[in-house]
Amino acid sequence: MYDRLFAGVLLGLSGLLAWAATQLQVPFQYEPLGPKAFPIILAGLMAACAIWIMVKPSPNKWKPSRLVLVRITQALVLMFIYAWLFEPAGFIIATTVVGAVFAWMFGEKPLGSFIYALVMSVVSYFLLTSLLQLNVPAGMLFGG
Numbered sequence: 001m002y003d004r005l006f007a008g009v010l011l012g013l014s015g016l017l018a019w020a021a022t023q024l025q026v027p028f029q030y031e032p033l034g035p036k037a038f039p040i041i042l043a044g045l046m047a048a049c050a051i052w053i054m055v056k057p058s059p060n061k062w063k064p065s066r067l068v069l070v071r072i073t074q075a076l077v078l079m080f081i082y083a084w085l086f087e088p089a090g091f092i093i094a095t096t097v098v099g100a101v102f103a104w105m106f107g108e109k110p111l112g113s114f115i116y117a118l119v120m121s122v123v124s125y126f127l128l129t130s131l132l133q134l135n136v137p138a139g140m141l142f143g144g
Contacts, residue, residue: 021043085098091121091124099121102117103116
Protein backbone atom coordinates (compact mmCIF):
# COMPACT_ATOMS: atom_id res chain seq x y z
CA MET A 1 0.00 0.00 0.00
CA TYR A 2 2.75 2.46 0.95
CA ASP A 3 4.63 1.58 -2.22
CA ARG A 4 1.73 2.67 -4.39
CA LEU A 5 1.20 5.81 -2.32
CA PHE A 6 4.88 6.70 -2.71
CA ALA A 7 4.69 5.91 -6.43
CA GLY A 8 1.71 8.24 -6.83
CA VAL A 9 3.54 11.07 -5.10
CA LEU A 10 6.65 10.38 -7.20
CA LEU A 11 4.59 10.40 -10.40
CA GLY A 12 3.04 13.72 -9.41
CA LEU A 13 6.46 15.19 -8.66
CA SER A 14 7.81 13.97 -11.98
CA GLY A 15 4.94 15.74 -13.73
CA LEU A 16 5.67 18.95 -11.84
CA LEU A 17 9.36 18.65 -12.70
CA ALA A 18 8.59 18.17 -16.40
CA TRP A 19 6.20 21.13 -16.38
CA ALA A 20 8.74 23.36 -14.59
CA ALA A 21 11.43 22.34 -17.08
CA THR A 22 9.26 23.38 -20.01
CA GLN A 23 8.86 26.81 -18.42
CA LEU A 24 12.61 27.51 -18.45
CA GLN A 25 13.40 30.32 -20.87
CA VAL A 26 16.94 31.48 -21.57
CA PRO A 27 17.85 34.29 -23.97
CA PHE A 28 20.74 32.32 -25.42
CA GLN A 29 21.85 28.72 -25.71
CA TYR A 30 24.90 28.18 -23.52
CA GLU A 31 24.95 24.38 -23.60
CA PRO A 32 24.48 21.98 -26.51
CA LEU A 33 21.26 20.51 -25.09
CA GLY A 34 20.04 23.60 -23.28
CA PRO A 35 18.76 23.91 -19.73
CA LYS A 36 15.54 21.92 -20.32
CA ALA A 37 17.07 18.58 -21.29
CA PHE A 38 18.35 17.31 -17.95
CA PRO A 39 15.18 18.03 -15.91
CA ILE A 40 12.97 16.50 -18.61
CA ILE A 41 15.13 13.35 -18.78
CA LEU A 42 15.07 13.15 -14.97
CA ALA A 43 11.28 13.57 -14.92
CA GLY A 44 10.92 10.77 -17.47
CA LEU A 45 13.09 8.42 -15.40
CA MET A 46 11.15 9.33 -12.24
CA ALA A 47 7.84 8.65 -14.00
CA ALA A 48 9.07 5.31 -15.33
CA CYS A 49 10.20 4.26 -11.84
CA ALA A 50 6.91 5.40 -10.32
CA ILE A 51 4.90 3.41 -12.85
CA TRP A 52 7.08 0.35 -12.21
CA ILE A 53 6.48 0.62 -8.46
CA MET A 54 2.71 0.97 -9.05
CA VAL A 55 2.59 -2.07 -11.30
CA LYS A 56 4.93 -4.27 -9.27
CA PRO A 57 5.15 -3.14 -5.62
CA SER A 58 7.71 -4.73 -3.35
CA PRO A 59 6.60 -7.71 -1.26
CA ASN A 60 9.05 -6.53 1.42
CA LYS A 61 7.25 -5.34 4.56
CA TRP A 62 10.27 -3.48 5.97
CA LYS A 63 9.50 -0.44 8.10
CA PRO A 64 12.21 2.14 8.80
CA SER A 65 13.51 2.44 12.34
CA ARG A 66 13.74 5.71 14.21
CA LEU A 67 17.47 5.95 13.40
CA VAL A 68 16.79 5.54 9.67
CA LEU A 69 14.16 8.29 9.77
CA VAL A 70 16.58 10.58 11.62
CA ARG A 71 19.29 9.91 9.01
CA ILE A 72 16.87 10.61 6.16
CA THR A 73 15.86 13.88 7.81
CA GLN A 74 19.52 14.82 8.30
CA ALA A 75 20.22 14.06 4.64
CA LEU A 76 17.31 16.27 3.53
CA VAL A 77 18.56 19.12 5.71
CA LEU A 78 22.05 18.67 4.24
CA MET A 79 20.68 18.88 0.71
CA PHE A 80 18.90 22.15 1.57
CA ILE A 81 22.15 23.48 3.03
CA TYR A 82 23.94 22.44 -0.17
CA ALA A 83 21.40 24.30 -2.31
CA TRP A 84 21.74 27.36 -0.08
CA LEU A 85 25.57 27.28 -0.17
CA PHE A 86 25.95 26.39 -3.85
CA GLU A 87 25.89 29.86 -5.43
CA PRO A 88 27.53 32.03 -2.76
CA ALA A 89 30.20 29.56 -1.62
CA GLY A 90 30.72 27.93 -5.01
CA PHE A 91 30.75 24.34 -6.17
CA ILE A 92 34.04 23.30 -4.57
CA ILE A 93 33.36 24.63 -1.07
CA ALA A 94 29.69 23.59 -0.96
CA THR A 95 30.44 20.11 -2.27
CA THR A 96 33.37 19.68 0.12
CA VAL A 97 31.33 20.69 3.17
CA VAL A 98 28.27 18.60 2.35
CA GLY A 99 30.28 15.65 1.02
CA ALA A 100 32.40 15.56 4.17
CA VAL A 101 29.34 15.59 6.41
CA PHE A 102 27.72 12.81 4.36
CA ALA A 103 30.87 10.68 4.50
CA TRP A 104 31.11 11.28 8.25
CA MET A 105 27.43 10.30 8.66
CA PHE A 106 28.19 7.00 6.93
CA GLY A 107 31.02 6.15 9.33
CA GLU A 108 34.19 7.70 7.89
CA LYS A 109 36.54 9.51 10.28
CA PRO A 110 36.30 13.34 10.13
CA LEU A 111 39.72 13.91 8.53
CA GLY A 112 39.19 11.15 5.99
CA SER A 113 35.75 12.55 5.21
CA PHE A 114 37.17 16.00 4.57
CA ILE A 115 40.04 14.78 2.38
CA TYR A 116 37.77 12.53 0.34
CA ALA A 117 35.18 15.30 -0.14
CA LEU A 118 37.81 17.88 -1.07
CA VAL A 119 39.44 15.65 -3.68
CA MET A 120 36.05 14.62 -5.05
CA SER A 121 34.82 18.21 -5.33
CA VAL A 122 37.97 19.54 -6.99
CA VAL A 123 38.11 16.68 -9.51
CA SER A 124 34.35 17.01 -10.18
CA TYR A 125 34.67 20.76 -10.67
CA PHE A 126 37.36 20.40 -13.31
CA LEU A 127 35.53 17.54 -15.04
CA LEU A 128 32.31 19.58 -15.18
CA THR A 129 33.98 22.79 -16.35
CA SER A 130 36.61 21.32 -18.69
CA LEU A 131 35.14 18.12 -20.07
CA LEU A 132 31.43 18.96 -20.07
CA GLN A 133 31.91 22.73 -20.37
CA LEU A 134 29.19 23.48 -17.84
CA ASN A 135 28.80 26.75 -15.98
CA VAL A 136 29.51 25.86 -12.38
CA PRO A 137 29.74 28.64 -9.77
CA ALA A 138 33.27 29.30 -8.51
CA GLY A 139 32.06 31.12 -5.41
CA MET A 140 33.29 34.17 -3.53
CA LEU A 141 36.54 32.59 -2.42
CA PHE A 142 37.66 31.97 -6.00
CA GLY A 143 36.41 35.27 -7.39
CA GLY A 144 33.02 34.10 -8.65
